[in-house]
Every structure is written in structure tokens, then in C-alpha cells.
Amino acid sequence: MADTDTRLIQGRYRLHEVIGRGGMGEVWRATDESLGRHVAVKCLRPLGQQRDPANLTVLRERFRREARVAAALQHRGITVVHDFGEHEGVLFLVMELLEGRNLSQLLSDNRKQPLPVPEVVDIAEQVADALAYTHRQGVVHRDLKPANIVRLGDGGTVKICDFGIARLGADIGFTSRLTGTGIAMGTPHYMSPEQIGGGEVDHRSDLYSLGCVLYEIATGVPPFDLDDTWAILIGHRDTVPAPLRSHRAELPGYLDTLVLDLLAKTPEGRPSDAAELRDRLASGRSSGAWTLPPPAAPALPPWARALGTGRPATSALPARPAVPGQEAAAALTVAWTRTPGSDGPDRTAAGASPELVAVLAGRHRAGLGLGRLGRWQEAADLLRTVEHERAHVLGADHPDTLASGYELGFALARLGRPAEALRRFETVAEGRARTLGPDHADTLAARQETGYVLGGLGRHTEAYAVYESVLAARERTAGPDHPDTLRCRHNLAYTLGRIGRVPEAYAAAREVADARARLLGADHPDTLATRYEVGHALGGLGRWADALAEYRKVAEARAGALGPRHPDTLNARYEAGICLGRLGRAAEAEELYRALVTARASTEGPEHPETLRARHGLGVNLGRLGRWDEALAEAREVAGIRARVLGADHADTLASHRETAIALGWLGRWEEALAVHRQVTEARTRTLGPDHPATLTARADEAHCEQNIPL
The missing domain is CATH 1.10.510.10 (Transferase(Phosphotransferase) domain 1)
Known part of the structure; x- marks a missing residue:
């Protein structure tokens, strides 16, 4: 809208002149012609990807929600919002005109x-x-x-x-x-x-x-x-x-x-x-x-007195002056900084100045911030340094030192280094058990993370033992319906399915889903996460129609709360595609996976692992439809990208190689298929061991090919 416009929008608001501009749009002096009063109209223009029709649908709903919240605020110290709407693709708010x-x-x-x-x-x-x-x-x-x-x-x-x-x-x-x-x-x-x-x-x-x-x-x-x-x-x-x-x-x-x-x-x-x-x-x-x-000059340590006002922080700057309650914090620090030979951690008290402790706390928070930004390597490097320095100043078992170790474990897990993450969480759990007690919430949190990492390493039986022990402590100390208890029960249900105890996994997941729905709401993300596991267990029981219904409900709820292209929404849709394929509805599955590939590629990139997973599902269902030439081309291309992005021996890469071999077999090209199956068998033997179920499956695939090769 130009400054010279005097435009009527919604048949009611006459825009006269721009009285303000900002990054989000323009503010116009206007007249509400229905009520004959002067108002301000703020016009908000969607930019970039938000112009996509699917994103605009989500945006409009969020706009309505936020505008209703703003309009409900009635206080003399808050600008009144009278109305909101959309005109020619521009979202607008009508507010009182402030003089x-x-x-x-x-x-x-x-x-x-x-x-x-x-x-x-x-x-x-x-x-x-x-x-x-x-x-x-x-x-x-x-x-x-x-x-x-x-x-x-x-x-x-x-x-x-x-x-x-x-x-x-x-x-x-x-x-x-x-x-x-x-x-x-x-x-x-x-x-x-x-x-x-x-x-x-x-x-x-x-x-x-x-x-x-x-x-x-x-x-x-x-x-x-x-x-x-x-x-x-x-x-x-x-x-x-x-x-x-x-x-x-x-x-x-x-x-x-x-x-x-x-x-x-x-x-x-x-x-x-x-x-x-x-x-x-x-x-x-x-x-x-x-x-x-x-005021007298600020009481700063000698090394800080020469610093100018407001200069950017370095690793040697204090966090802030004393505040009420700081004496208690200082006392806690002293209790953790005994001299060598005392009963406490083997540290010198001189190293634990309040300023240095505060600096380390700030650097710890900076590490958390880097992690939230997805900069996990930087987060890990910083947290490792902070953990080391805290151990030097406060002692290895000080809660702050262990907190840095705990967050370092998270960063290592996100970097795909689960073995290192496991060692870190085990160390933190042992330290917290010594200093806080075995049933302390922080101790249990660290132990629960060891279970999670064990599961990621495929060591589900060990993970189950951890979760079972932690759950007993959670129920004893926090009660059966505490969110932390329910999270542990959720993890236990997941692990039961992975160790083959599928009926128990289904029963446990259903109980947790019901409890979370009752306490958090049916559409809470945690509730939906457990309902997602209910769907997985139903699939494991061969109840594919029930699993499909469950995944569709989860996808619908997530789309409403998070948006249709949110990764969690797309995950549920992917699983619905699995169910469709298992039910013999390959044409519907193909259509679903094509849409998923488009959504994943636009939001995460064409070579993102989740985009490739959707393409893999597409290739599988092309084969189910008997379109083996197309299935072979898809499997080969996905296998090549996965090998480059994930590595030649990655499980997903080998799964794509297997689909390539299956397509070759259906096309009667058995010798080529056998060569690919042998490649898969060798890789799985090398990475998983000769007796792993996946390795045994690969050997069975080889035998099937050999039987079909003409003598």
C-alpha cells in the first residue's frame, strides 16, 4: 500500500496516511466508518516461504489466535485491539489510535x-x-x-x-x-x-x-x-x-x-x-x-577494574554484582571447595572466587544456547571446557560440574557419538548418586539418558533394565502420574517393542497415552508421541488397519497444532504410508510418499535423511505396484545419495542396496541381484556381526538369488 492510498478495506476501515513503518509492515491512520472513530491499522505482510499456500493457512490460524489474545487484554495501560482480519493477502490489526x-x-x-x-x-x-x-x-x-x-x-x-x-x-x-x-x-x-x-x-x-x-x-x-x-x-x-x-x-x-x-x-x-x-x-x-x-566505585576484582562500561564479555568477566541470597550461594560454593586432604572434593578454595564461578555459569549457559541453535560441535567444545574448569575449581562431583557433563552428553549424542555420550551420562549418574543420592531426580534423569543412548546403540535389553530400575524409583519418589514418571514409562513401552515383547509394549503405551491425555490433554505433544508408539505396537501386532487409524489421528492433531509440514507431522504421515503398503493399498501409499518427498525436500533439503527415507518408501511401493524399472531407478539413486551423505555401511544405505537387489531379481537379473546382496551381507557382517538378524536376512536373500540363477 502506498502513502497516497486512501483505501477502504473490509468495507469499513478507510486508510488515510502511513504514520509508522517497521520490519513487519506499516501502521496507518484510519477511520472506522461503521462507528465513526479514528483508529490505527497495522498491516503485516507475509514474506518468503510464508507465501506458500500451505504455510499461509497455518499463519492465518496463528494470526487469529494471537490477535484474539491481544484483543482480550483490557487494561488502561495496554493498547486496545478492536478488530483483525485479512485484505488482499495482507493481515491487519485495528487498534486504538494513540495521541x-x-x-x-x-x-x-x-x-x-x-x-x-x-x-x-x-x-x-x-x-x-x-x-x-x-x-x-x-x-x-x-x-x-x-x-x-x-x-x-x-x-x-x-x-x-x-x-x-x-x-x-x-x-x-x-x-x-x-x-x-x-x-x-x-x-x-x-x-x-x-x-x-x-x-x-x-x-x-x-x-x-x-x-x-x-x-x-x-x-x-x-x-x-x-x-x-x-x-x-x-x-x-x-x-x-x-x-x-x-x-x-x-x-x-x-x-x-x-x-x-x-x-x-x-x-x-x-x-x-x-x-x-x-x-x-x-x-x-x-x-x-x-x-x-x-555511589562509590563498583566493588570489582582487581582484574576487572580497568574495564570500560558495557564492554562485550570475555571469559574473564563477572556475571553481576551481589544480589539478595548471594550469601547462601557463596556458602554452597565454599562447601564444595575444600583444600586437599579434607573430606570434600580435592580442590583449593582459592580457585572458587564468586566471579569465576559466575563466569563459568555464563559459559555453561552459552553452551546451552549453542545447542538450541543446532551448533552442537561448538556446544560440545565449550561444555567440555566448562566441565573441566568446573571440576578444577569446584570438584568433579559438584552439581554444577555434573550439570555441564550432562549437557555435554546431550551434545555428543546429537553429534552421532553415542558411545561417548553413554560414558558421559554414566559418569554423571554415578557422581550424582554419590552427592545427591540414588533416587534424586537429577540422578534419575542421567540414568534415564543412559537408557536412551543404549537404545540408540541397539542395546535394547540393557536399556530395558535401566528404564525398569529408573521407573521403580520414579514411581516411589514422584508418583505414577508425574510427567517424569510418564516419560520413563513411555521409554519403557518403546523398548519393550524393540526387544520383541510387542503385546506388553502395546499395553504399556496405551496406558501412558491415556494418562498423558488425562493430565496434559489429548493433543499435547507428549500425548501424541505416545499415541505414535501405540501405532507402532499395533503394526508389530499385525493390526495394520488399527495402526493406520492411529497414525492418521496423530498426523491430523500435529498438523493442527504444529502445521502440516512440521517434521513430527510428516513422521506420522510416513508411518501411515507404511500401514497403507502393508494393507495392500500401494497406490495410496505411492501418492502419500510423493507428497512427503516434496514436503521434506522443500523444508529440509533433497538430500536430508528424512527426504531420502520418504523416497525409499516411494520406491518400495512402486515395486508393490509392479513398476520395477521405476523402483530400481529410485532405489539406486537413493542408495548412491545415502552412501555419500550417511556412509557406505550405514543401515539406511544398506536398506536401499537391498531394495536395488530385490528390484533386479523381479526383473530377472539374478546375477546382478546376487552381487548386490553379497555386498549387503559383507557390510552387515562387518558392522553388526555374523549372527545379527539383519545379517541372517541378507544371507537368506543371497540363497534365494542363487536358487533362481539358471544353471
Whole structure:
């Protein structure tokens, strides 16, 4: 839409002029001609892959959901959303038209000088009150910044704008990204450490962002006033912000302390909620403590005193100044840093300075963030170093050291190094059993991961023994319906199927699915994961029609919740294709797999293992339809790509070679088929052993070929 347009949309809203632009679209001054009132219309334009019809369907539903949430918020401190809809492919929100200046504009009007102290406190109290309301409704803003906080021209009312818009922006495709990192960004100067690391975000992330806003309007600069985006993000994650009163001495001490509390690196270090923030502000204001003596220089260790304000973190920077409760944390650290010859870990107390402990904690979180971004090798390298340094400073059995080892195990597993991951989880489980007790939740979590990795190594009998033992402890300590207990029962059901105890696997999976549906909801991802296992067990029992029905229900539910092209949705559809083939409905299976190949290739790439798995299924069903020339061509091409991508001896590569040999046999080319079957047998003997069931199957295939070769 151009600035000169005066367009009527939805037969109701007359757009007059653009009053704002951003990464997500435009804001127009408009008139609601039905009610004769002035409004603001925000137009959101889908970009890139979001223009795909399938993605647009999901986007529209998410837009409606988020818009309804925003429209349901009714508070004097929140911009009212009147309506929403779509016009000519453009999604739009109709909001109240605010006459005032946002905080960014107020600072600009003031020549980047800080706002008067009473005005800062008044804004803080009003925003805290609005956030207390929205957080009680379960709504998190996610992109709180000066431009989203408006002070009206009515004498001082403050309103927050764009609730729900940050999440809509991610769906629509406007989310900015750091070069080469894949970190989804809000606005860098106001992002919480957990947002930067890709972690779970709750209401306390908004509190951190508000702390950044208050810091800026109180001092004239944001906490980390740097030109480089990456340096800003590292600052949020690792660097201690300078006290506000080092910028502006007349600020009340309580405000300085409160803003620094909001800027705690972990959510747990911040005020528990916005209501607590509001109460602390009111209490400080009523005390009359407006002018206090200038603060002394920050109590930094000698190695940090020469550092400039807000510089990006290095491995030698502390995490933040002392906060209430830090004495208890320090006491815990002392308990874990005994000198050699004492009863505790063999470490020197001098190595465990609070600053170094905090730095290691920040680096541990950075490792978690790298993992969430899929940068597993970097995560493993960092976590290995942190584990080593924590062991040196705190002791090998300190909970923090073991936490780094546990996360390192996850990274190793994701890197396809299960044997190393298993050793790491076993070490962590043993250490936690010694220090926390054998039935502690963290000990059981590590033991459960050993079972998971054992299963990935094909050692299902050992995995079963682990799960059985962990489940008994889970039920004893947490109860039969605790989520951790149900997760262990789910893993046990999975493993029962893999060791051939299929009836028990079905019964166990059905019980867990019912329990999860009752406690979490029928469409919760965990419930659907167990129903997926129910489908697998039904297939193992030969009940293919029942399995097909189960997989279709799971696929439908996942499509509604996650989208039709989400990997979990596509996994369920793949299994439905297996069932169709087993039921003799190869034509339907072929159609399904062709659609899957297209979906997988567009979302994950043509050579992704899951794309190749769908192509393998397509080739199998081409053979079932008697189209052996096509089946042979598909199997050969997939085998070649798998050999290059996964390796010549990978199980999937050998499965494709076997399908190639089967197609050759059906085409009467028995000698060629025999050569391929022998290749498969040799590889399986080498990798699995001569007595493995898959190796024995390969030998049987050889024998069948030999019988069909003319003498």
C-alpha cells in the first residue's frame, strides 16, 4: 500500500496516511466508518516461504489466535485491539489510535538526555502494573522496548503497544537474524539472555526488557551501548551493567538496585513478577529516598577494574554484582571447595572466587544456547571446557560440574557419538548418586539418558533394565502420574517393542497415552508421541488397519497444532504410508510418499535423511505396484545419495542396496541381484556381526538369488 492510498478495506476501515513503518509492515491512520472513530491499522505482510499456500493457512490460524489474545487484554495501560482480519493477502490489526509520544521519541525530544526522575518512576510503575495484568493472563510481550511504550498527551497515561506482535512477526517471517547464527532476534538492546540463547521465555523475560528500558530512560543510554550487534548480545548474556548511579548520581538508590535486579542474567535472579516490581517501586517512592550520595566505585576484582562500561564479555568477566541470597550461594560454593586432604572434593578454595564461578555459569549457559541453535560441535567444545574448569575449581562431583557433563552428553549424542555420550551420562549418574543420592531426580534423569543412548546403540535389553530400575524409583519418589514418571514409562513401552515383547509394549503405551491425555490433554505433544508408539505396537501386532487409524489421528492433531509440514507431522504421515503398503493399498501409499518427498525436500533439503527415507518408501511401493524399472531407478539413486551423505555401511544405505537387489531379481537379473546382496551381507557382517538378524536376512536373500540363477 502506498502513502497516497486512501483505501477502504473490509468495507469499513478507510486508510488515510502511513504514520509508522517497521520490519513487519506499516501502521496507518484510519477511520472506522461503521462507528465513526479514528483508529490505527497495522498491516503485516507475509514474506518468503510464508507465501506458500500451505504455510499461509497455518499463519492465518496463528494470526487469529494471537490477535484474539491481544484483543482480550483490557487494561488502561495496554493498547486496545478492536478488530483483525485479512485484505488482499495482507493481515491487519485495528487498534486504538494513540495521541502521544513513545519513550524513544521522548528521549529524542530531550536530546538523548535522561528523563526526570519522578517521570522515570511513574513510567516504571504504570508499565509494571500493565505487565502484572498481562502476565496474570498468561501473555508475554517478548519485544518490550522504548518504541513500544507510549506516553499519551492526556497528562501522563502510559500504554504498552504490540502485545502478540513479536510472536506474529516470527510466524510471518520478519524476524531479523544475526549473520550466520540463526538467533531469532527481537531488538538487541532490550533482549533477555534467555531470548539470546534460544531458551524458554516466560514473564521474567519481559521484566529484563523493562529493566533495559528503565536503564535507558533513567541514564540516557541502554545498558550495553555498543555499535556491534553481537557485542550487545554478548553483553546481555555475560557482562555486568554499570550501576545507574555511575551515569547519574542523583538517581535514588532503591531505583538503581531495582533496575539491576531486573537485569539479572538468570530469570530466578529477577523479581518474581511484575506485581512485586510495582510494590517495590511504590515502597521506594513513598520512602522519599530521592537523593542519596553518589555511589562509590563498583566493588570489582582487581582484574576487572580497568574495564570500560558495557564492554562485550570475555571469559574473564563477572556475571553481576551481589544480589539478595548471594550469601547462601557463596556458602554452597565454599562447601564444595575444600583444600586437599579434607573430606570434600580435592580442590583449593582459592580457585572458587564468586566471579569465576559466575563466569563459568555464563559459559555453561552459552553452551546451552549453542545447542538450541543446532551448533552442537561448538556446544560440545565449550561444555567440555566448562566441565573441566568446573571440576578444577569446584570438584568433579559438584552439581554444577555434573550439570555441564550432562549437557555435554546431550551434545555428543546429537553429534552421532553415542558411545561417548553413554560414558558421559554414566559418569554423571554415578557422581550424582554419590552427592545427591540414588533416587534424586537429577540422578534419575542421567540414568534415564543412559537408557536412551543404549537404545540408540541397539542395546535394547540393557536399556530395558535401566528404564525398569529408573521407573521403580520414579514411581516411589514422584508418583505414577508425574510427567517424569510418564516419560520413563513411555521409554519403557518403546523398548519393550524393540526387544520383541510387542503385546506388553502395546499395553504399556496405551496406558501412558491415556494418562498423558488425562493430565496434559489429548493433543499435547507428549500425548501424541505416545499415541505414535501405540501405532507402532499395533503394526508389530499385525493390526495394520488399527495402526493406520492411529497414525492418521496423530498426523491430523500435529498438523493442527504444529502445521502440516512440521517434521513430527510428516513422521506420522510416513508411518501411515507404511500401514497403507502393508494393507495392500500401494497406490495410496505411492501418492502419500510423493507428497512427503516434496514436503521434506522443500523444508529440509533433497538430500536430508528424512527426504531420502520418504523416497525409499516411494520406491518400495512402486515395486508393490509392479513398476520395477521405476523402483530400481529410485532405489539406486537413493542408495548412491545415502552412501555419500550417511556412509557406505550405514543401515539406511544398506536398506536401499537391498531394495536395488530385490528390484533386479523381479526383473530377472539374478546375477546382478546376487552381487548386490553379497555386498549387503559383507557390510552387515562387518558392522553388526555374523549372527545379527539383519545379517541372517541378507544371507537368506543371497540363497534365494542363487536358487533362481539358471544353471
